[in-house]
Amino acid sequence: MAAPTIAQPGAGSRALRRWMTGQITQGELAAILLLPCFAFLVVFAIYPVFNAIWTSLHHLRLDQPHLGTPFVGLRNFARAFGDEYTWHSIRVTLVYTGVTVSAQLVLGLGLALVVNRLVRARGFVRAAVLLPWTMAPVLAGQMWRWLFNDQAGVVNDLLNRTGLVQGQIIWLGSPVLAFFAVTVAATWGAASYMALILLAGLQGIPDDLYEAASLDGASPLQAFLAVTLPLLRSAIMVSLVLRTLGALQALDLPFAMTGGGPGNATETFALFIYKNTFQFLDFGYGAALSVILVVIALGFAGTYYRVLAPRD
Amino acid sequence: MVVLALVWSLAPYLWTLFTSFKTERELYQFPVTYIPKNPTIINYVHVFTQNPFGRFLLNSAIVTVLSTVLCLFIASLAAYAFARLRFRGREPLLVGLLVVAMIPLITLIVPLYVLVRNLGMLNTYWGLIAPYVTYSLPVAIFILTAFFREIPHELEEAALIDGCTRMNTLWRIIAPLAAPGLITAGIIVFVYTWNEFLIAMTLTSTADVRTITVGIALYRGEFTFPWGVISAAVALATIPIMTLILLGQRLVIRGLTAGAVKG
Numbered sequence: 001m002a003a004p005t006i007a008q009p010g011a012g013s014r015a016l017r018r019w020m021t022g023q024i025t026q027g028e029l030a031a032i033l034l035l036p037c038f039a040f041l042v043v044f045a046i047y048p049v050f051n052a053i054w055t056s057l058h059h060l061r062l063d064q065p066h067l068g069t070p071f072v073g074l075r076n077f078a079r080a081f082g083d084e085y086t087w088h089s090i091r092v093t094l095v096y097t098g099v100t101v102s103a104q105l106v107l108g109l110g111l112a113l114v115v116n117r118l119v120r121a122r123g124f125v126r127a128a129v130l131l132p133w134t135m136a137p138v139l140a141g142q143m144w145r146w147l148f149n150d151q152a153g154v155v156n157d158l159l160n161r162t163g164l165v166q167g168q169i170i171w172l173g174s175p176v177l178a179f180f181a182v183t184v185a186a187t188w189g190a191a192s193y194m195a196l197i198l199l200a201g202l203q204g205i206p207d208d209l210y211e212a213a214s215l216d217g218a219s220p221l222q223a224f225l226a227v228t229l230p231l232l233r234s235a236i237m238v239s240l241v242l243r244t245l246g247a248l249q250a251l252d253l254p255f256a257m258t259g260g261g262p263g264n265a266t267e268t269f270a271l272f273i274y275k276n277t278f279q280f281l282d283f284g285y286g287a288a289l290s291v292i293l294v295v296i297a298l299g300f301a302g303t304y305y306r307v308l309a310p311r312d
Numbered sequence: 313m314v315v316l317a318l319v320w321s322l323a324p325y326l327w328t329l330f331t332s333f334k335t336e337r338e339l340y341q342f343p344v345t346y347i348p349k350n351p352t353i354i355n356y357v358h359v360f361t362q363n364p365f366g367r368f369l370l371n372s373a374i375v376t377v378l379s380t381v382l383c384l385f386i387a388s389l390a391a392y393a394f395a396r397l398r399f400r401g402r403e404p405l406l407v408g409l410l411v412v413a414m415i416p417l418i419t420l421i422v423p424l425y426v427l428v429r430n431l432g433m434l435n436t437y438w439g440l441i442a443p444y445v446t447y448s449l450p451v452a453i454f455i456l457t458a459f460f461r462e463i464p465h466e467l468e469e470a471a472l473i474d475g476c477t478r479m480n481t482l483w484r485i486i487a488p489l490a491a492p493g494l495i496t497a498g499i500i501v502f503v504y505t506w507n508e509f510l511i512a513m514t515l516t517s518t519a520d521v522r523t524i525t526v527g528i529a530l531y532r533g534e535f536t537f538p539w540g541v542i543s544a545a546v547a548l549a550t551i552p553i554m555t556l557i558l559l560g561q562r563l564v565i566r567g568l569t570a571g572a573v574k575g
Contacts, residue, residue: 027399027400033392034390040442043442044424045420047423048424048427049415051426052420055423111320111321114314114317118314123561128318130561130565134503134507134554135553138507139507141529142529143327147324149539152342152344168342192321200565245414252525255509255529273418277421277422278514283422290416293418294419301414
């Protein structure tokens with residue numbers, strides 16, 4: 001990804017002079033306008049990507065400086081694929097992504113339909129629905145950790161008061177329950193984001209389509225299936241792509257809520273990478289793992305794109 | 313249904329707010345009390361006196377405001393080029409931006425750590441601002457490009473014919489008309505930066521520059537987990553964002569859509 005047009009030295013200053021006097025080609029102006037943006041991207045995004053790939057092919061442990069950084073080829077990758085914890089955290093991430101993204105889609109759609117039907121207090125409800133998205137996942141994790149607290153948490157209190165459960169469930173102490181609790185917290189935050197994209201999609205559907213459907217004797221459910229869902233298709237796809245990419249790299253919410261535990265029941269792949277890198281200081285191995293995550297993320301994005309592209 | 317939607321969205325906030333006014337003893341009562349019986353502001357006092365949360369809030373404010381302003385400036389230059397100019401490499405560059413936006417942050421964090429350390433910017437505001445500006449650029453550019461495209465060409469052409477330079481058209485004609493777009497992109501960048509955790513945690517190790525998300529996430533009490541203080545800090549950390557969203561929700565929603573359709 002090179003900066004556009006101007007390449008030879010000297011051309012820049014000449015272009016600058018002509019720009020001051022207003023005589024400048026569109027290509028030259030574009031190059032000048034894009035320069036700061038691409039300077040930042042090259043230094044802080046593109047260079048780091050290549051650096052991560054380079055690091056993944058080397059042995060680099062901060063706690064073993066005497067070893068230097070010898071080239072080890074694909075040994076970090078071989079280690080990753082032979083490590084049962086890698087596979088465990090990838091499984092956790094895929095299940096977490098599958099569960100949270102589908103729950104977010106269902107809830108987000110529900111919220112969008114509720115807001116869309118409102119006539120009064122619509123602005124207020126819409127703002128309220130937007131709020132969970134704006135809370136930092138790491139703070140939401142802290143908040144939900146307290147809500148799921150076994151002694152004084154509101155979740156246990158409500159379950160007891162409604163008589164569904166007697167006694168205090170230790171939510172964050174068992175692998176299955178902790179995983180469930182984390183997915184609830186994640187869904188709370190992101191369903192709100194999903195709802196707003198879907199709401200925008202809903203507002204683009206003309207009313208007369210519903211009138212025509214009801215004239216044809218369609219029930220609300222039939223109208224939903226025949227009119228709403230097909231026309232929401234692209235909004236659904238967009239929100240699925242964005243949320244899937246978000247869920248695949250989830251780190252801060254599990255970090256704050258369970259720290260990956262109990263055991264490593266809620267240790268997502270990103271959290272696993274983080275621990276290998278910054279707790280075990282194995283930068284080479286962490287880099288190899290993160291290259292694997294990029295491949296997974298781009299794989300998902302590519303698959304969605306292929307599903308979405310041909311029919312639009 | 314509306315009530316359910318409101319409860320789902322707001323109840324966790326209210327619970328946190330109520331918790332922040334409870335005494336240490338009332339916190340651990342079961343069955344739980346919802347409205348605090350003896351409301352106290354001791355937790356808020358502790359936030360500012362016993363913990364450096366006040367400092368963390370200030371750090372967050374400085375880093376977020378500077379990042380947002382710088383990002384908007386750089387992104388509007390780029391967005392103008394993408395929206396208005398025809399040049400070679402336009403499409404590949406847009407696709408490149410999209411790919412950059414998809415790279416998981418955890419992949420960039422190690423090289424970023426080494427880079428920022430080598431630049432001598434660990435534990436500085438600029439060490440946080442530079443990456444924040446960078447990672448907000450794609451979404452800001454997508455939103456602003458969408459807004460710039462909606463501004464009629466004729467206005468600009470008239471100004472150009474009257475002898476206005478391109479740069480002057482950008483400042484005198486485009487910028488004022490694109491103000492809603494700038495506010496939208498600004499809010500979204502602000503929310504992202506204020507809430508960011510991984511970069512802030514990795515690139516800071518002292519309270520002088522640490523932001524509020526890291527401060528709260530790493531906070532541990534001496535004996536018990538001080539939920540009252542944590543809740544008060546969470547409430548305070550959330551207020552700036554809430555205010556912003558309540559003031560600008562219409563624009564945020566438009567921007568989310570514009571950004572989402574592009575991205």
